Amino acid sequence: MSREDYxxxxxxxxxxxxxxxxxxxxxxxTEFGGEPNSHCCPICMAMPGTLPVLNEKVVExxxxxxxATNCKIEQNSKNDRKNYFxxxxxxxxxxxxxxxxxxxxxxxxxxxxxxxxxxxxxxxxHIEEDAGKxxxxxxxxxxxxxxxxxxxxxxxVVSKPDLRSAYEVESYMRKLKSIFEYIEISDCxxxxxxxxxxxNVSIRKKGSTELGTRTEMKNMNSFKSIxxxxxxxxxxxxxxxxxxxxxxxxxxRWDDISGRTFPMRDxxxxxxxxxxxxxDLVAIKLSEEYIENIRKALPELPExxxxxxxxxxxxxxxxxxxxxxxxxxxxxxxxxxEISNNPKAVSNWxxxxxxxxxxxxxxxxxxxxxxxxNLAELVVLIDKGxxxxxxxxxxxxxxxxxxxxxxxxxxxxxxxxxxxxxxxREVVLKVLESNSQSVADYKAGKDKALxxxxxxxxxxxxxxxxxxxxxxxxxxxLKK
Amino acid sequence: MQISKEEVMHIAKLACLNISDDEIESxxxxxxxxxxxxxxxxxxxxxxxxxxxxxxxxxxxxxxxEVIDYGDREGLLKNAPSQDEGMFRIPKVLN
Ligand SMILES: [Zn+2]
Numbered sequence: 185m186s187r188e189d190y191x192x193x194x195x196x197x198x199x200x201x202x203x204x205x206x207x208x209x210x211x212x213x214t215e216f217g218g219e220p221n222s223h224c225c226p227i228c229m230a231m232p233g234t235l236p237v238l239n240e241k242v243v244e245x246x247x248x249x250x251x252a253t254n255c256k257i258e259q260n261s262k263n264d265r266k267n268y269f270x271x272x273x274x275x276x277x278x279x280x281x282x283x284x285x286x287x288x289x290x291x292x293x294x295x296x297x298x299x300x301x302x303x304x305x306x307x308x309x310h311i312e313e314d315a316g317k318x319x320x321x322x323x324x325x326x327x328x329x330x331x332x333x334x335x336x337x338x339x340x341v342v343s344k345p346d347l348r349s350a351y352e353v354e355s356y357m358r359k360l361k362s363i364f365e366y367i368e369i370s371d372c373x374x375x376x377x378x379x380x381x382x383x384n385v386s387i388r389k390k391g392s393t394e395l396g397t398r399t400e401m402k403n404m405n406s407f408k409s410i411x412x413x414x415x416x417x418x419x420x421x422x423x424x425x426x427x428x429x430x431x432x433x434x435x436x437r438w439d440d441i442s443g444r445t446f447p448m449r450d451x452x453x454x455x456x457x458x459x460x461x462x463x464d465l466v467a468i469k470l471s472e473e474y475i476e477n478i479r480k481a482l483p484e485l486p487e488x489x490x491x492x493x494x495x496x497x498x499x500x501x502x503x504x505x506x507x508x509x510x511x512x513x514x515x516x517x518x519x520x521x522e523i524s525n526n527p528k529a530v531s532n533w534x535x536x537x538x539x540x541x542x543x544x545x546x547x548x549x550x551x552x553x554x555x556x557x558n559l560a561e562l563v564v565l566i567d568k569g570x571x572x573x574x575x576x577x578x579x580x581x582x583x584x585x586x587x588x589x590x591x592x593x594x595x596x597x598x599x600x601x602x603x604x605x606x607x608x609r610e611v612v613l614k615v616l617e618s619n620s621q622s623v624a625d626y627k628a629g630k631d632k633a634l635x636x637x638x639x640x641x642x643x644x645x646x647x648x649x650x651x652x653x654x655x656x657x658x659x660x661x662l663k664k
Numbered sequence: 665m666q667i668s669k670e671e672v673m674h675i676a677k678l679a680c681l682n683i684s685d686d687e688i689e690s691x692x693x694x695x696x697x698x699x700x701x702x703x704x705x706x707x708x709x710x711x712x713x714x715x716x717x718x719x720x721x722x723x724x725x726x727x728x729x730e731v732i733d734y735g736d737r738e739g740l741l742k743n744a745p746s747q748d749e750g751m752f753r754i755p756k757v758l759n
Contacts, residue, residue: 204729211732220750221741225734240726262717269680271754284717318757328751456678466725467717 190387190425192418193395194353195345198360199338200370201314201378202245207335208313209236209279214337216376220319220330228335230274235464238263242337243286243468245369246311247478249339250287252367252485253306253360259470261286263311263462271329272315280340282459285310286468292363293487294355295505296348304356305344314338339369345384345395350414354407357381358509365511365550366485374548380405385414386431387421396421397431401438401445413438417445489514493531497521503531506539510549519556524563533559537580545584554587562590574647575599603650605657611649612657615640626662634658665699667692 207214210227227234250257264282290306316334318327341360347353361372361379372379386398399417404410416438421431436445484492486508493504507517513534521527538559542549562583566576571594582593594600602608615637616623626633634655641654672692676683683691717723734740737750746753 206727206729206731211727211730212734213731219737221737221752222750224737224740225732226740229740231740237725237727239729241729243726260715260717267678271757319751320756324756325748326746326753326755327757328748328753330751456674458678461718463718465718466720467723469723 187419187422189390190418190422191390191392192348193345193386193388193398194347194349194414195384195398196341196343196347196353196356197382197384198341198343198357199314199380199382200249200341200360200364200372202242202337202339203368203370204239204241204245204337206239208239208242208311208337209335212335216373216378218332220328221332223332224334228274229331230276236279238465238468239337242311243470244478245337246286246309246339247470247475248367248369248482249341249364250290250309251475251479251482252363253287253290253292253309253341255287255290255306255309257470257475258284258286258288259472259475260284261468261470263465263468264459265462266312266457266459268457270315271327272318272334274316274329274331274334278313278315279462279465280312280459281310292356292359294352294359296355297351302346302352304346304352307342307344309339309341312338312340345386350411350418353383353414354411357407357410362486362508362510366483366514368483371550374405374407377403377405381410383410383414385417385421387418387425397433399431399433399445400435402435402448404438409438409440412440412443413445416443420445486511486514493517493527497527499527499531503535506535507531512549512552516552516556516559520560520563523557523560524567526563526567529563529567530559533563533580537577541581541584554583558583558587558590565590565594569601569603569650570594571599571601572647572649572651575601578647599648601650602645602648603653605653608649608653608657611641611644612654612661615644616658616661623662634662665696665703667695667699671695 201214204214206212207223207228210225212225212228213223215223221229227236247257249255261281261284263279265277266280266282267277269276285308287309288307290309291303292306293301293303296302314333314336316329316331318329320327343356347356357379364370364372364379370378374380381404383401383404384398385401386396388394388396399421401413401417404413417436424431435448437448438445490504490508493499493507494501499507506513508514517527517530517534520530524530538552542552562576562579565571565579566573571579575594578597578599579590579593582597583590586593602611619637619640622633622636626637637658638651638654641649641658642651669688669692672688672695673683675695676691741747741750741752744752
């Protein structure tokens with residue numbers, strides 16, 4: 185048996201920190217960083233006698249998330265207490281939601297490896313509070329508790345076990361990230377932990393409908409680690425089964441350096457959370473009107489933008505998919521298209537060279553170092569013939585290194601295209617003179633020789649000659 | 665309502681309580697009594713009564729999303745048995 189004989193079944197619990205100004209149950213700031221315990225008060229530090237009050241924005245953002253992912257909204261919702269002891273959890277319970285999550289029964293659409301659209305069902309989205317942070321030092325003096333993150337609002341998005349590969353998991357998470365960025369409920373910064381996932385992986389023989397025993401990897405916060413960890417875990421589980429063993433249900437820790445998963449020291453009875461209705465909070469009742477007002481105020485979502493780009497602007501499906509994959513690309517596309525009046529060129533730059541460089545530099549779309557105006561100017565400079573396409577690529581590289589107006593870049597670098605007829609004729613004559621063999625070849629019917637001559641002229645002008653003019657002028661001179 | 669010795673030990677563990685062997689029986693007995701008392705609720709006729717969320721009939725008690733800086737970190741940390749660089753120092757937690 186090989187990997188092909190098994191089907192992989194993956195479900196995800198995605199935690200996303202909401203970008204409200206204040207925490208979920210107190211008025212402390214949610215700002216990232218800051219001196220330890222400087223964004224704290226008696227409520228988020230769980231001092232006796234304090235009471236939580238729910239932040240109205242948390243409910244609104246969670247409903248937004250639900251509507252944007254095709255969920256139904258629970259009109260009679262409530263909070264519940266999830267009990268566990270851990271030093272990053274000062275109350276020794278987390279206020280979460282158990283049987284009445286704000287949103288349920290949704291889905292998002294992703295593309296699988298073959299580019300085929302697929303629905304990933306969302307079981308529920310609920311609101312809860314984040315835990316604090318434990319710091320450790322190297323001297324064994326103890327652990328140090330910082331509660332700045334304690335009480336930061338989260339939504340947890342629980343998918344059905346609909347994902348079948350690491351590729352699909354990445355597509356799904358990117359889709360959620362993109363949607364949450366579009367509707368502006370989270371900055372989704374994975375490096376700051378504001379988007380992270382618990383990944384449940386199991387395998388089963390193809391054709392089987394029963395779910396295999398799953399293992400869980402907690403708090404994964406980079407796409408790269410998630411993909412590597414899942415691929416590793418699939419191979420590990422298949423090996424266990426192939427060798428006649430059984431997969432044990434356990435929580436695993438992924439180690440990026442060794443590229444392996446390790447069983448976590450099991451918090452025994454960890455699953456026994458003894459949920460009960462939170463007695464310190466009252467019910468959340470949402471009217472039709474409240475929900476409809478949020479629905480009406482939702483910004484245009486990627487699916488709709490994609491449709492518009494294909495139907496109104498004439499982008500290919502592939503281009504429209506790429507451009508809408510992130511709010512940052514999409515916004516840049518719209519703005520740069522409007523200024524340059526050349527949406528196809530803008531989408532080509534985004535999809536090819538910009539995507540390639542972003543990839544090489546391992547940058548996420550929110551980290552594009554230049555503006556839509558910069559990109560628009562680049563497109564216009566090429567359209568006007570001020571620079572050639574190949575110089576354009578050099579300008580783009582420069583925009584990543586040292587972003588400023590493209591016109592300034594080409595001026596400083598002396599990259600303005602030579603479109604002066606006299607100057608170009610001079611180069612053409614010089615090249616013809618020193619390449620008599622190619623001239624003879626061309627006259628003998630070898631058309632390829634023309635390309636060589638144009639290439640030499642480009643070399644001579646360090647890529648600055650206008651290629652159309654070069655071509656035309658060579659033809660003229662060679663006919664003489 | 666029957667409670668087993670194992671259940672008592674499990675609950676004690678979840679609550680991080682050390683219970684000695686000779687205490688188990690009294691806890692077991694007390695828990696049974698509590699559950700039997702709570703069972704009284706079952707005798708109420710709830711036919712036609714809708715589901716309630718909590719005992720407080722109030723709902724939608726919300727707070728505006730406006731930052732108020734508490735501003736007294738010293739005070740918050742003051743009663744901690746041990747602190748270091750603005751953090752609570754606790755016995756080393758292994759992960
Ligand atoms: Zn607070």
